[in-house]
Amino acid sequence: MTDLVKMNEGEIRDALKNHPDWNEVGGELQRTFQFDDFAASIVFVNRVAEAAEKADHHPDILIRYNKVTLT
Structure with a gap:
């Protein structure tokens, strides 16, 4: 098990640059996936x-x- 640490705003911005399908919503990362x-x-x-x-x-x-939306 890995101890997770909450990301700060700068880390979130940097992560979103590499993961454009994800968004920041209310201080949380979120993505919606669509299936058949x-x-x-x-x-x-x-x-x-x-x-x-x-x-x-x-x-x-x-x-x-x-x-499916993950937050």
Whole structure:
């Protein structure tokens, strides 16, 4: 397990330069992914959940049919 440290504003700006699909919303990093259908969204969420458990870092996950938003 890695101890995670909250990024400061400068670190967030620098990270976003290298990850243009992500945004800063209310001081948090956020990205919405779009899939062909609900089933594909769930497959993705399950993969994220597995990786999140291993990293002991648990993002907020919003599922809306074929769109998944991670915060």
